[in-house]
Structure formats: C-alpha cells, structure tokens
Amino acid sequence: xxxxxxxxxxxxxxxxxxxxxxxxxxxxxxxxxxxxxxxxxxxxxxxxxxxxxxxxxxxxxxxxxxxxxxxxxxxxxxxxxxxxxxxxxxxxxxxxxxxxxxxxxxxxxxxxxxxxxxxxxxxxxxxxxxxxxxxxxxxxxxxxxxxxxxxxxxxxxxxxxxxxxxxxxxxxxxxxxxxxxxxxxxxxxxxxxxxxxxxxxxxxxxxxxxxxxxxxxxxxxxxxxxxxxxxxxxxxxxxxxxxxxxxxxxxxxxxxxxx
Amino acid sequence: xxxxxxxxxxxxxxxxxxxxxxxxxxxxxxxxxxxxxxxxxxxxxxxxxxxxxxxxxxxxxxxxxxxxxxxxxxxxxxxxxxxxxxxxxxxxxxxxxxxxxxxxxxxxxxxxxxxxxxxxxxxxxxxxxxxxxxxxxxxxxxxxxxxxxxxxxxxxxxxxxxxxxxxxxxxxxxxxxxxxxxxxxxxxxxxxxxxxxxxxxxxxxxxxxxxxxxxxxxxxxxxxxxxxxxxxxxxxxxxxxxxxxxxxxxxxxxxxxxxxxxxxxxxxxxxxxxxxxxxxxxxxxxxxxxxxxxxxxxxxxxxxxxxxxxxxxxxxxxxxxxxxxxxxxxxxxxxxxxxxxx
Ligand SMILES: Nc1ncnc2c1ncn2[C@@H]1O[C@H](COP(=O)(O)OP(=O)(O)O)[C@@H](O)[C@H]1O
Ligand SMILES: [Mg+2]
Numbered sequence: 001x002x003x004x005x006x007x008x009x010x011x012x013x014x015x016x017x018x019x020x021x022x023x024x025x026x027x028x029x030x031x032x033x034x035x036x037x038x039x040x041x042x043x044x045x046x047x048x049x050x051x052x053x054x055x056x057x058x059x060x061x062x063x064x065x066x067x068x069x070x071x072x073x074x075x076x077x078x079x080x081x082x083x084x085x086x087x088x089x090x091x092x093x094x095x096x097x098x099x100x101x102x103x104x105x106x107x108x109x110x111x112x113x114x115x116x117x118x119x120x121x122x123x124x125x126x127x128x129x130x131x132x133x134x135x136x137x138x139x140x141x142x143x144x145x146x147x148x149x150x151x152x153x154x155x156x157x158x159x160x161x162x163x164x165x166x167x168x169x170x171x172x173x174x175x176x177x178x179x180x181x182x183x184x185x186x187x188x189x190x191x192x193x194x195x196x197x198x199x200x201x202x203x204x205x206x207x208x209x210x211x212x213x214x215x216x217x218x219x220x221x222x223x224x225x226x227x228x229x230x231x232x233x234x235x236x237x238x239x240x241x242x243x244x245x246x247x248x249x250x251x252x253x254x255x256x257x258x259x
Numbered sequence: 260x261x262x263x264x265x266x267x268x269x270x271x272x273x274x275x276x277x278x279x280x281x282x283x284x285x286x287x288x289x290x291x292x293x294x295x296x297x298x299x300x301x302x303x304x305x306x307x308x309x310x311x312x313x314x315x316x317x318x319x320x321x322x323x324x325x326x327x328x329x330x331x332x333x334x335x336x337x338x339x340x341x342x343x344x345x346x347x348x349x350x351x352x353x354x355x356x357x358x359x360x361x362x363x364x365x366x367x368x369x370x371x372x373x374x375x376x377x378x379x380x381x382x383x384x385x386x387x388x389x390x391x392x393x394x395x396x397x398x399x400x401x402x403x404x405x406x407x408x409x410x411x412x413x414x415x416x417x418x419x420x421x422x423x424x425x426x427x428x429x430x431x432x433x434x435x436x437x438x439x440x441x442x443x444x445x446x447x448x449x450x451x452x453x454x455x456x457x458x459x460x461x462x463x464x465x466x467x468x469x470x471x472x473x474x475x476x477x478x479x480x481x482x483x484x485x486x487x488x489x490x491x492x493x494x495x496x497x498x499x500x501x502x503x504x505x506x507x508x509x510x511x512x513x514x515x516x517x518x519x520x521x522x523x524x525x526x527x528x529x530x531x532x533x534x535x536x537x538x539x540x541x542x543x544x545x546x547x548x549x550x551x552x553x554x555x556x557x558x559x560x561x562x563x564x565x566x567x568x569x570x571x572x573x574x575x576x577x578x579x580x581x582x583x584x585x586x587x588x589x590x591x592x593x594x595x596x597x598x599x600x601x
Contacts, residue, residue: 057482076484077482077483077484078484081484087482089479089482091478091479091482092479093476093478093479093480093482093483094476094479095471095472095475095476095479095480095543096475096476096543097471097474097475097543097544098468098471098472098475102468106468106472106480106483106485107469107483107484107485109465109468111464111465116464117464117465117466118463118464118465119463119464119465119468121463
C-alpha cells in the first residue's frame with residue numbers, strides 16, 4: 001500500500017458535448033485514497049456523464065484526466081478497469097436472464113480451455129458466495145436468476161460486483177435509488193467499511209444527500225454541467241445543502257414563470 | 260461490531276434470510292426451459308403416434324428418412340438463428356445464403372480446386388455475407404430486420420445471376436458425398452452434433468454468456484465492457500456459415516444445386532423452429548436443443564400431412580396457423596419477461 005499514490009483522481013477542465021448538448025463544462029476535481037465524495041445535483045446536471053468519463057465509457061471533448069498521479073486517456077471501460085476504476089451504473093448493468101454469480105463475474109469470467117472460453121462455473125459460484133457473505137449481502141442463492149431478486153438485492157449485487165475488484169476508484173451512481181431505508185442502510189454500511197479500510201477513493205452520486213451525508217468526506221454540487229459548490233462535510237450541513245437545493249428549485253420555478 | 264458479524268459469515272455461504280432458503284430460483288427458469296423443451300418433445304411424440312395410427316407408413320424407414328432430411332438442415336440453420344435472436348437481432352437472409360453457398364463451391368470446383376477447398380471457399384463467402392449483415396447493423400445502426408431483408412434480395416439476385424437461373428450438379432467423390440449428407444443418417448448426425456456443440460457454446464462458454472447478456476441488457480452489457488458489436492457481428496457470421504453449410508449438405512443429398520432452393524421458406528422454417536423451441540424474439544433467452552426439437556416437430560407435421568394426402572396449400576395454412584399461435588404465446592412470454600415475472 002505504501003507505494004500507492006495518495007491522490008487517486010484528478011480531473012482538469014473536463015468538458016463533454018453530445019452534438020449540440022453540452023453535458024459538462026470545465027469540470028475540475030481531485031480525490032485522495034480513503035476519501036468519499038458525494039456528488040449531488042438535479043436530474044440532467046451531468047453527474048452520470050462525469051462518471052462515465054472516469055470509467056472510460058465516454059471520452060471527454062476536452063480536458064485532462066489523471067489516475068494515481070499519471071495522465072491517462074481512457075480508451076474503453078476495459079481500459080478504465082485496468083487503471084483501477086470500477087463503477088456501479090445507475091441502470092446497474094445486470095442481466096436479468098443470467099444468474100447472480102455469472103452476473104458478478106460478467107466480462108471477467110474465469111475460464112478454462114484457452115480461446116474456447118469455457119466458463120468455470122464452480123469457481124464463480126464459490127467466489128461469489130464467499131464474497132457476498134463477507135460483505136453481508138443477503139440473497140436466497142447465487143444460482144438465482146437476477147430477474148427474481150428485489151430492487152435492493154440487485155443493487156447490492158451490483159455494488160458487491162464492483163467492490164470485489166480491488167479497485168483504486170469506486171464510482172457509485174445512485175446506489176440507493178431503488179431501495180427502502182433498511183436496504184439503503186445495508187449498502188451505506190458496506191461503503192462505510194470500505195472507507196474505514198481506506199484502500200480506495202469513492203464517489204457516490206446521490207439524490208438523497210441526507211442519506212449519504214454521513215459517509216462522505218466532501219460534497220460537490222453539480223448544476224448545468226458545472227461544479228457550483230465544493231466543501232468538506234465537516235464545514236457544511238444537511239441544512240446548508242437543503243437551502244442550496246431549495247434555492248435552485250426556486251430559481252427554476254421563477255424561470256418557468258417568466259417563460 | 261460489523262467486523263464481527265462479517266467475520267462470522269466470512270468462511271460460510273451466503274447468508275440466507277429468516278425464512279428457510281428457497282431453492283435456487285434460477286432452477287425455476289431452467290425448469291421452465293426444460294419444460295418448454297419437454298413439452299415440444301411430448302407434442303412431437305403425440306404427433307408421431309397420431310400419424311402412425313392414421314397411416315402405417317409413417318414409421319417406415321423411407322419415410323423417416325424423408326422426415327430427417329427435411330428437419331436436419333432446418334435445425335442446422337435454426338441453431339445459427341437462435342444465436343442471432345438471443346443477442347437481440349434477426350437474420351432474414353440466411354435462406355438465400357443457403358442457396359448461394361453451394362454455387363460458390365460449384366464454381367470453385369469447376370475452376371479446378373479440390374472439393375474440400377471449394378467447400379471452405381463457399382463457407383467463407385457465407386461468412387462474408389454475415390460480416391456485412393453485422394457491420395451494417397452494428398456500425399451503421401440499421402435494424403437487422405431491414406439489413407437482412409435487403410441482403411435477402413441482394414443475395415437472391417446474385418445467385419440467380421451467377422447461375423443463370425439453372426440448377427447444376429455438385430461433383431465430388433463418393434466418400435465426400437457420403438460424409439456430406441448423401442444419406443439420412445449422416446445428415447441427422449450433422450444436425451445433432453451441431454445442436455449439442457452449440458448448446459454447449461450458448462450455455463457454457465464466454466461467447467454464449469456474452470450473447471445472452473447482449474440480448475438481455477444491451478446497454479448494461481456494453482457498460483461492463485462486453486463488445487456487443489463484435490458479439491452481434493460474430494453471431495451473424497455464425498448464422499450465415501451454418502446456413503451455407505446446410506445448403507452444401509442439401510446439395511450433396513439432392514445431387515443438384517438449385518438456385519431456387521431454400522430461400523424464404525427454409526428461413527421461415529428455421530425461425531419458426533427456434534421460436535417453437537422456446538427462443539424469445541426479444542432476445543436474452545434461447546435454446547439450441549429446443550430449436551432442434553422445433554425443427555423435428557415441423558418436419559413431422561409436414562411429413563405426416565403429406566402422407567395423409569393433405570395438399571401443400573392446406574399444409575401451409577395449418578403451418579401458418581401453428582406458427583401464429585406459437586408467436587402469440589411467445590409474445591405473451593416476452594411481456595411477462597419484461598415485467599420481470601419470468
Ligand atoms: N449519450 C448521450 N447522448 C446525448 N446526450 C446525453 C447523453 N448522455 C447524457 N446526455 C445529456 O447530458 C446531460 C447530462 O445527463 P446525465 O449525465 O445523465 O445527468 P444526471 O446523471 O446528472 O442526471 C443531459 O442533458 C442528457 O440529456
Ligand atoms: Mg444520472
């Protein structure tokens with residue numbers, strides 16, 4: 001661990017356009033190992049797009065990205081993973097028709113027979129079952145097809161899948177969106193444990209900032225593709241964030257009325 | 260606190276809920292598919308009994324030979340079609356590739372190449388068609404229904420042009436002809452071996468898993484890094500090559516290469532076999548063995564009706580009705596699947 005660099009992520013002046021739509025404008029941020037950043041913002045603010053730039057799913061239109069102190073141009077998600085970036089997408093990226101343990105290893109399945117790529121189901125089943133037990137995820141069986149699980153269980157599987165890889169940067173896009181309070185608490189518990197271990201940097205996108213506030217070290221607010229607020233949680237409060245969001249909402253309403 | 264609870268389960272299995280653990284739910288899914296395969300098998304057996312009672316010639320050697328000849332090549336094409344359907348696409352051009360491939364082989368032999376090389380060249384030509392289908396569909400984002408419909412006409416016209424519209428005779432030694440399906444047993448062996456092989460590929464290999472993932476959740480599959488375009492293109496190639504192989508097998512069996520053979524009829528039969536066998540048109544769910552059984556059931560129907568003296572027109576009506584009913588069931592199942600009820 002000693003030789004791992006402290007600064008895991010640095011983004012400098014990142015912009016991203018999809019044709020006419022500018023999703024991100026001049027985003028800069030940095031994150032250290034062991035830190036948890038909460039990324040807040042309205043729907044369409046650009047949070048998911050930013051995540052997908054960090055994973056290598058999208059390439060930025062301009063700007064620089066540094067991972068572990070080195071500048072990188074991520075060519076693909078596979079490349080991003082190689083560089084130690086893991087992500088739980090908002091849409092979970094689980095396949096309903098496939099069972100839990102195969103989903104857990106999707107795209108990095110242990111195989112036999114070289115280029116034939118015969119799946120090693122036994123190894124996957126065992127590793128998945130042990131890993132889920134270790135982080136305390138509760139499902140009927142790793143043989144269950146994902147379509148048979150509840151929203152919360154699916155979310156837990158998706159988080160577990162990302163945590164299984166010893167990554168440097170873990171990105172969670174609305175990890176508690178589909179969950180009840182009890183299930184959310186379980187996921188936040190996993191995040192808190194990872195934070196205490198201090199091996200990775202974590203970014204959590206959340207609508208419900210009150211819920212994630214306690215596990216975050218810092219909070220950023222994204223608005224119209226820009227970071228408009230950046231404070232350590234120690235220097236802010238759920239109240240201040242609420243005021244910000246209410247303010248944003250009032251301005252949005254005012255502009256609707258004007259139009 | 261947390262460390263203790265997690266240490267407690269670290270070496271154990273996944274914690275089960277308060278209720279006694281329900282048996283693997285995926286078991287239910289597999290059971291369903293098995294059941295689907297089993298129900299087709301039962302339907303097939305019932306049909307055989309019915310036709311045997313109606314006409315004692317049904318279970319005679321020559322008639323079974325007929326049945327196998329019809330079903331085997333359909334099943335081989337259906338295996339390829341299942342892969343295309345499972346990854347969320349459709350190949351309408353495969354029946355025309357079936358007609359084209361033996362001609363490529365014929366011209367290669369006429370040009371003085373050995374037969375084995377001519378067969379490979381034919382299959383390569385088929386692969387190129389699949390590659391174009393895949394590239395146009397994935398890179399230019401044209402729906403595969405449209406891509407392969409265009410390809411259907413294009414290949415048909417091409418085959419008719421190079422053949423001048425007349426059949427020719429395939430030339431090869433007796434051994435070669437024997438292996439390539441001159442008799443019903445060899446043909447059935449091809450179909451069964453291909454079905455078993457590709458059932459394994461679909462259920463037990465990375466390629467198969469990624470095919471299911473691509474059809475089941477295209478966006479999610481791409482997000483975890485599966486090269487969905489490669490998977491789709493590969494499956495178009497696979498379907499085309501199997502279509503070409505079926506065409507070559509039938510050419511040797513019939514002893515004639517007919518530019519008008521196969522076409523839309525065998526393509527529809529292959530898709531119908533896949534769907535009757537339990538493959539969902541929506542992608543993500545399919546079975547090769549089911550498709551083989553589906554092809555056999557279609558063969559039994561066609562053969563039985565012929566024996567009973569039912570005219571080809573009437574047969575087409577019955578077949579069309581049967582396919583419609585199956586499709587309706589299929590669509591219902593797809594809806595169920597989308598609601599997460601399957
Ligand atoms: N692939 C895409 N193509 C075009 N526009 C996109 C794409 N992805 C996101 N956008 C647009 O970028 C903006 C930001 O979207 P997103 O990052 O999903 O926001 P958030 O996650 O904060 O809700 C939105 O206006 C959205 O419509
Ligand atoms: Mg989003």
